[in-house]
Amino acid sequence: MSTQHDHLLNVTRRHFLNRSGVGLGSMALASMMPGSTLGAPTGGDNPLAPKKPHFEPKAKRVIYLHMTGSPPNLDLFDYKPELITRDGEDCPQSFLEGKKFAFTSGVPKLLGTPQKFQQVGEAGTWMSEAIPHLQEVADEMCLVHSMTTDQFNHAPAELLLYTGSPQSGRPSLGSWTTYGLGSESDNLPGFVVLISSGVQPNGGNKSFGSGFLPSVYQGVQCRTQGDPVLYVSNPDGMSRDIRRMSLDALKDLNEMQAERVGHPETLTRIAQYELAFRMQVSVPEVMDITKETKQTLENYGAEPGKSSLANNCLLARRLVESGVRFVQLFDWGWDYHGTSAGSGIGEGLRDKCTTMDKPVAALIKDLKQRGLLEDTLIVWGGEFGRTPFREGRTAKSKILGRDHYPDCYTMWMAGGGVKAGYNHGQTDELGFGVVENKVHIHDFQATILHLLGFDHERLTYRFQGRDYRLTDVHGHVVKEILA
Numbered sequence: 001m002s003t004q005h006d007h008l009l010n011v012t013r014r015h016f017l018n019r020s021g022v023g024l025g026s027m028a029l030a031s032m033m034p035g036s037t038l039g040a041p042t043g044g045d046n047p048l049a050p051k052k053p054h055f056e057p058k059a060k061r062v063i064y065l066h067m068t069g070s071p072p073n074l075d076l077f078d079y080k081p082e083l084i085t086r087d088g089e090d091c092p093q094s095f096l097e098g099k100k101f102a103f104t105s106g107v108p109k110l111l112g113t114p115q116k117f118q119q120v121g122e123a124g125t126w127m128s129e130a131i132p133h134l135q136e137v138a139d140e141m142c143l144v145h146s147m148t149t150d151q152f153n154h155a156p157a158e159l160l161l162y163t164g165s166p167q168s169g170r171p172s173l174g175s176w177t178t179y180g181l182g183s184e185s186d187n188l189p190g191f192v193v194l195i196s197s198g199v200q201p202n203g204g205n206k207s208f209g210s211g212f213l214p215s216v217y218q219g220v221q222c223r224t225q226g227d228p229v230l231y232v233s234n235p236d237g238m239s240r241d242i243r244r245m246s247l248d249a250l251k252d253l254n255e256m257q258a259e260r261v262g263h264p265e266t267l268t269r270i271a272q273y274e275l276a277f278r279m280q281v282s283v284p285e286v287m288d289i290t291k292e293t294k295q296t297l298e299n300y301g302a303e304p305g306k307s308s309l310a311n312n313c314l315l316a317r318r319l320v321e322s323g324v325r326f327v328q329l330f331d332w333g334w335d336y337h338g339t340s341a342g343s344g345i346g347e348g349l350r351d352k353c354t355t356m357d358k359p360v361a362a363l364i365k366d367l368k369q370r371g372l373l374e375d376t377l378i379v380w381g382g383e384f385g386r387t388p389f390r391e392g393r394t395a396k397s398k399i400l401g402r403d404h405y406p407d408c409y410t411m412w413m414a415g416g417g418v419k420a421g422y423n424h425g426q427t428d429e430l431g432f433g434v435v436e437n438k439v440h441i442h443d444f445q446a447t448i449l450h451l452l453g454f455d456h457e458r459l460t461y462r463f464q465g466r467d468y469r470l471t472d473v474h475g476h477v478v479k480e481i482l483a
Contacts, residue, residue: 047216048183048190053453058417058483059377060184062177062448063316063327065360068201069154069335070382072402073410074431075113075345076353078145079126082429083388084112091389095432102152102404103337104392110430111390111400114346123421130353133361139421140364140373142481143412146425146434149384149441152404154202154335157383161441162207164470171211171461173445174326176470177452178217180459185323188286192324193219194312199332202383208328212463219328222287222315223307286322289314299362313359317366320376331356334382338394338401345400364414377416377451385409388431408434411444417451419483442475450477 074080091108115128121138134141151157156166163170171179174191183190193208201207208219289297289311290304297303301310309331316327333352338344360380367373386402386409394401408427414420426436446456449470456475460467 047214048178050182050184051180053181054455054458055453057451057453058375059415059451060375061320061325061327062174062377062379062416062452063320063329063363064173065313065329065378065380066158066201066331067334067356067380067382068158068197068199068330068332070157070384070386070404070409071334072113072336072345072349072386073145073408074386074388074402075115075336075349076128076131077126077143077410077412078427078431079117079128080112080388080427080429080431083110083431086110086430087112095430099407100152101387101392104387104389104403106392108387108389108392108403109395110388111345111402114400115349121421123423125421125423130350131357133357137361137364137414140368140414141412142414142418142420142422142424143410144424144439144444144478144481145408145410145427146437146439147381147385147409147411147441147444148434148438149406152384152406154383154404155204157404157406158201158203158207161383162203163211164442164445164472168203168206168209169211170468171213171217171470172206172208172219173448173470174208174219174328175210175213175217176449176459177326179213179461180449180454181325181452183323183325188283188319188322188324189220190325191217191219191328192319192326193221193328193330194315195221195330195332196307196309196312197332198307201330201332207330212468213461219326222283286318287315289318296366299366300359301362302359309355310359313363317363317370317372320367321370321372336386336401337391337403338397338399343399343401345402348399367415373415375416377418377448378414379411379448380413381411382409407432413481417483418481422481424478424481437478437480439478440474442471443478445471446475447478447481451482 074083087110089110091110093107096107113128115130117126117128118135119125120127120135123139125138125141125143127135127138149157149160151160151166159168159170160166162172174193178190181190191208195201205221208221210216210218289302292302292314296314300314302308302314303311309329312329312331316329319327336343336345336349338348364373364378367376367378385405385407387405389402391401391403408431424437425434425439427433428435449456449459456469456471456477460469462468
C-alpha cells in the first residue's frame, strides 16, 4: 500500500475479519474453494463458470470409484483356468526375472482363484461369483484387462493414477476436469470427494488436490455424518441474516481494495465467499438421502446417517444430478495380501464385495433409468494389480493373499461414451503380463479427458516456466473402447 489511506483500509479489513461474525469458521469453509485464479482458462469473476472443451464431449461429468488398496483382478474379472489348474506349483523363473515385488522373495507358488467364474450378459463377459450384482449390468460395462502402471507401492501408484506423477505436487484428475470445464452448479463445488471405510486414500489429500492449479479446483471432501462440510453451519449466536450482513460488509471492503489495487484474486474471493454462503443451504439439501424413496435406499443398500460406500454411491448420483462435475469416491479395504484373518481372496473378498457390488450396480441402473448414464462416465478400479502367486509373508498360512503387481490388471468404465458390453485387452494364460492392447495409466488418463472433450496435449497449465499436463509427456487415446 502506497498511501496512509490504503494502509488504514488494509488494517480495517484485517480488524473486520478478526473481530466480526464472519469468523474463522466462514474462512475455513471458503478456503475449500478459493485461490488465485491467475492462469485459469476463463474470464470474469467466477473461475468455476462453465467452459467449453476443445470439442463436443461424450461425457459431461465423472463418477470415479476408487477401491483403495487395489482389488485382486484375477479373482473378480480376469478368469485364468490354466492358473487354477497349476495352483500350488512353483512360479516359472522366467516370469520373475527382472521384476520387483513389495513383499515376495524366493520362488513363490502359483495361486489359482478360489472364486467360481461364469460368463454373463450378451457379451459373455467372465465375472466372479463375488460380484453377482455387477453381473447383472455386465453389458453396460467396458472392461480394460490390459492396464499397466510403473509403480508397485500404494501411495506413488495412486498419485501416478490421479496426477500423472508418483510424486506429490501435481493437480489431480478431478482438478484438471474442473479447471477445463468449470461447474454446472452455481451452489455446489465442481469437484466433490466422498470417503468410506474410515480411512483416507493412500496418497492422502494429494490424490484429490489441485497441486499448482489454483486451489479453487481442489476436491471438496464431504461427510455423510454430521455437517456435510466442516464449518458449513453458522456458529452459535449467528443467524443466517447476520452472516449475510457480514459477507455484504466484507464484499464492500474487498471491492474497495479491488478498485484501488486491481488484484484479480480479490474479485474471485468475493465470488467464492458467495458460493460458500449458498452452500450452507444447498450442500445439506443434496446430501440428505432421507428424501429418497424406500425402494431406492433398498436398491443401493443405503442407510441414512451412516458412513458407507452404499450411501456414497447414492450421494454421487444426487451430486451429479445437481450439477457437480466430478465426484470421487474412495473406499478403503482392498489390499489383499491375506495377512490377517478374513482378509484373504476367498471368503474375505466375498465379504468385502458385499459392501461394493450392490451399490455400484445400483448406481449404474439408477443413472440409466434417469437418462444420466449416457453422458456420465463411471470409472472403477485400484492403483495397480495383484500377483498370480501367493504373497510371500503368507506362504504357510491358510489365508490366501496376493502381492502388489504393476504389470497387468483390470479397470472398467460405464456410460459416458465408452463401448457397452466390451472387453478390451488380454493377459497371458497365467496373468503375468499383457499380450494384447496394453493400456498404460497415461493412456487411460488421455482417454478420460478425450471423453470429456479435451485433447490431453492441449489441456495445459504454465507453472515455473513450462506447460504441464495430466499425462506429462506421454499417453494416447484408446480409441478402441470409444462408442
